[in-house]
Amino acid sequence: MLAVTLPSPPSVSDPLPPPAPPVPAPVTPPLRNGQLTHGWKLVLTCGWVAVILAFAAVWKSSWTLGFSTWWLGPQSDPRFVGLLVLPFIIAIGVLVLALANVRYAAIVGIVGAFALINIAWGDVGRQIKFAVVEFSIAGGALLISAACLAGMVRGADDPR
16 A cells, blocks of 8 residues: 655744735726716716617618618618718717717717707608607617716816
8 A cells, every 4th residue: 555645734933935926906097077987987888889789770670671761761772871870970979989988978978869869850750660769769878878977977176
């Protein structure tokens, strides 16, 4: 049979191993007035990504069903490219500002939501069902952006 020898436990007189070098903590710059905290920045970003996906669904549904919205036009004769991508330009603009954590990005989101509401107004007389969906998307964007005002950093010098 083999004999197994275990190492002896350290005695009190043995020297301690040297301490591990300290790991420096990551340094993040402090947030300025008007910027969003990390969690609220994530909420604003995810909300506007959902707006982009929802308008893509409106686009696909409009052309699949053959009921054109005013900003798309019929599939056989679509509008010019600047108008085709107008809701996406607005949403991507807010999304980029949110990702960069630009000051007052939530307020820009509110303005962008009102721009999307104006886009939805164009379909009220044409395609009321798509207009309802577009109003719902814009309303959701407005609510998300307004909720993100709660996460804006306010300093001691800010009277709010």
